[in-house]
Amino acid sequence: MPDLELVSKVCAFGGVLSRYAFHSASLNSRTTFAVFIPRLSDADAARPPTLFFLSGLTCTDENVCQKGGALRACARHNIALVVPDTSPRGSEVPDEDAYDFGQGAGFYLDATAAPFSTHYNMRTFVARELPDVIKANVEKIPIDLSRSSVFGHSMGGHGALCLALSSPGRFRSVSAFAPVCNPTASPWGRKAFDKYLGGADSDLAKSYDATELVRTIEHTFDAPILIDQGANDTFYQTQLFPERFVEAASTTGVTVKYRLHEGYDHSYYFISTFMDDHVEFHAKALAATE
Secondary structure (H helix, E strand, O other): OOOOOEEEEEEEEEEEEEEEEEOOOOOOOEEEEEEEEEOOOOOOOOOOOOEEEEOOOOOOOOOHHOOOOOHHHHHHHEEEEEEEEEOOOOOOOOOOOOOOOEEEOOOOOOOOOOHHHOOOOHHHHHHHHHHHHHHHHHOOOOOOEEEEEEEOOHHHHHHHHHHHHHHHHHHHEEEEEEEOOHHHHOOHHHHHHHHHHHOOOOOOHHHHHHHHHOOOOOOOOOOEEEEEEEEEOOOHHHHHHHHHHHHHHHHOOEEEEEEOOOOOOOHHHHHHHHHHHHHHHHHHHHHHHO
């Protein structure tokens, strides 16, 4: 396992927010992630359950920690928060001069098309490598990954839904703020899938589309799902399509709590307004006895 470099460490809401860096094998580059651990106490204290947050286009691990209200909410419920970056980064990583593709826009998939397949393997990073690195550094990061949930925003909401649907039993709950729910039918998704996967209409592309996944789900999926969407979000009707996911889920018996909020947009003002609701939603699932 790679050595972790402590990038920064600050106290917040009675806990500690640390940022770590290491060389990722799946991303073939140096990457940074954040971990918030609430209520640090003695070594015999029970490790808190874990909530993963997947951020949206152009973001890093810092946005939700600084602007989303996540730390206060996680401290209140004694939940650890883990936030990866949104893509591989560095001078050696292929990029484009666009906010919706390349660095900052990894779409939480494993690229298969050159030159992106060498670095853009965010699905493997989030699903396997990052948890393995945390487990191997349990003395530095004393959190309980056996009790995990996942949520995200926009591109990260897409990532959270797809990751949970593709890994039944892995997460106790999943939620999303304004997720990209049908990327094979949206300009953001089609652009990314064409370049990362070699085509947006392939079966592979559909495996990274939450609406397609939930429509053809072949296993029992009983983790609760919460989706919040702002009605004044400029991307709501052109990029996100949350109602398509809700309708598809209803045909396969997957229950989704969907809330459309008048007046709210796509920003962190929206996210921070409903962050307490999402963390409380996950706290109930994480506290449940199996």
